[in-house]
Amino acid sequence: MRPTPDDFREAVSRFATGITVVTCVVDGVDHAMTANAFASVSLDPLLVLVCVERESRFHEAIGATHSWGVSVLPSDAEQTSRWFATKGRPLEGQLERSGHHRSPRHGVAWIDGALAAMECHTHDIHRAGDHDIVIGEVVELKTAVPESLEPLLYYRRNYRSLRLRDAE
Numbered sequence: 001m002r003p004t005p006d007d008f009r010e011a012v013s014r015f016a017t018g019i020t021v022v023t024c025v026v027d028g029v030d031h032a033m034t035a036n037a038f039a040s041v042s043l044d045p046l047l048v049l050v051c052v053e054r055e056s057r058f059h060e061a062i063g064a065t066h067s068w069g070v071s072v073l074p075s076d077a078e079q080t081s082r083w084f085a086t087k088g089r090p091l092e093g094q095l096e097r098s099g100h101h102r103s104p105r106h107g108v109a110w111i112d113g114a115l116a117a118m119e120c121h122t123h124d125i126h127r128a129g130d131h132d133i134v135i136g137e138v139v140e141l142k143t144a145v146p147e148s149l150e151p152l153l154y155y156r157r158n159y160r161s162l163r164l165r166d167a168e
């Protein structure tokens, strides 16, 4: 028997990820979305990808702009992740709930306290079922110090924290 979407969800939820907030600005309005379908792709050029549900509001926004931001969330940013994953939240002012600042180049929003933040320029968009794979070239980035900052993790549909093996 072929796997069902529920079987699939259960299986892929076993793959632990970090969490990002992806942002962009369209006609002066900030858009943002929580995304864990994020990955690094290439070193030459520097490419990353994010998978964006085609039915989401953010899908239209990212398709309408060339520049977008990625913020990798720290462990204390669960509320931020929940907020940018809330369907129907107001678009205007949605970024005011979490501190943010602007990337130097094109002013995409970066979430304050992010472990890493990137400005990307769309390199390619590939249709993949009900999502689009948006590939971006990283043109600006910032990495948080100190390096001991902890990531927010997502595993089996729950938020988690990192526990180092040698601390067990």
Ligand SMILES: Cc1cc2nc3c(=O)[nH]c(=O)nc-3n(C[C@H](O)[C@H](O)[C@H](O)COP(=O)(O)O)c2cc1C
Pocket: 019, 032, 033, 034, 035, 036, 037, 038, 051, 052, 053, 056, 057, 058, 059, 081, 082, 084, 085, 086, 087, 088, 154
């Ligand atoms: C932990 C987590 C990870 C998510 N990852 C993605 C993702 O990678 N791609 C995606 O399209 N939606 C993802 N979502 C769902 C979106 O965050 C959610 O649909 C959001 O409301 C989209 O923003 P919009 O309503 O403004 O379009 C994720 C949700 C959560 C809670």
